[in-house]
Amino acid sequence: MSTSSLLAAEYLRELEAEASATRACLENVPMEIPDWKPHEKSMQLGHLAILVADIPKWIQQMIDIGVIDFATYEQFRGTTTNELVAHFDANMDKARKSLGELTDEGLTKDFVLKNNDEIYMKTPVGETISSTINHMVHHRGQLSVYLRLNDAAVPSIYGPSADSPGF
Numbered sequence: 001m002s003t004s005s006l007l008a009a010e011y012l013r014e015l016e017a018e019a020s021a022t023r024a025c026l027e028n029v030p031m032e033i034p035d036w037k038p039h040e041k042s043m044q045l046g047h048l049a050i051l052v053a054d055i056p057k058w059i060q061q062m063i064d065i066g067v068i069d070f071a072t073y074e075q076f077r078g079t080t081t082n083e084l085v086a087h088f089d090a091n092m093d094k095a096r097k098s099l100g101e102l103t104d105e106g107l108t109k110d111f112v113l114k115n116n117d118e119i120y121m122k123t124p125v126g127e128t129i130s131s132t133i134n135h136m137v138h139h140r141g142q143l144s145v146y147l148r149l150n151d152a153a154v155p156s157i158y159g160p161s162a163d164s165p166g167f
Contacts, residue, residue, distance in 0.1 A: 008102035011129045015056065015099070018133060019092055022140050024155035026053055026088050028147050031081045038149055045146050050076050052143055053084050055136040056091035062111040062125050062132070063098040070115040099129075 026049060030036075034046025043051070054076060061068055076087050107126030114120055140157070147154050156164035 004100060005102050005104045005107055007104070007107060007126060008099050008129075011102075011133070012096060012099040014130070015059070015092075015095060015133055018137055018140075019056075021155060021157040022052060022136060023085060023088055023092075025140055025143050025147065025157075026085050027081065028152045028155065029081055029084060029143070030150055030152050031079060031084060033150065034079070036146075036150065038146065043142075045150070048139060048143055048146060049084055050078070050087075052136060052139045053088035054091065055132060055139070056088070056095035058132055059129055060091070060094040060098040062128055063102050063106060066109060066125070067112045067114065070113075 029045065029049040031046060031049065034044060034049075036045045037043060058068060078084050078087055102125075108124050110122055111125045111128045112119060112122045144154050144157065153163040154161045156166075160166060
């Protein structure tokens with residue numbers, strides 16, 4: 001009988017450590033200007049916010065399904081900040097459940113990122129979870145800049161911000 005993995009528990013701890021600051025950023029996204037971007041080469045605000053809210057779903061899918069296919073991936077279509085936050089919360093719940101049930105054997109199974117028949121990467125699930133959490137943190141950092149540039153509050157992430165001077 002397989003039991004949950006200690007490494008998966010550590011990944012869950014890492015994800016939880018980033019979740020509250022990520023949620024706080026998403027709570028401040030001005031979804032009424034989804035097309036705004038700071039530069040022509042930058043992502044649009046709405047797309048970036050949805051990307052950040054979606055990333056925990058990636059973790060759940062890499063564990064439970066073993067593949068993310070951009071050709072069939074269902075992109076979230078929310079238009080309000082409340083919908084965005086609810087989407088993040090639902091994805092976190094799914095990621096928590098999947099990580100809580102992940103075994104050492106499950107960590108060795110392949111995860112495939114592809115678009116139809118074009119494979120972008122194929123790696124063991126255990127090597128992909130941490131980089132996916134880092135990917136969320138990276139895009140949350142971008143999102144915090146977008147918030148500032150739109151005069152939206154930037155929450156405390158790893159310490160005080162101008163808008164959240166205390167913890």
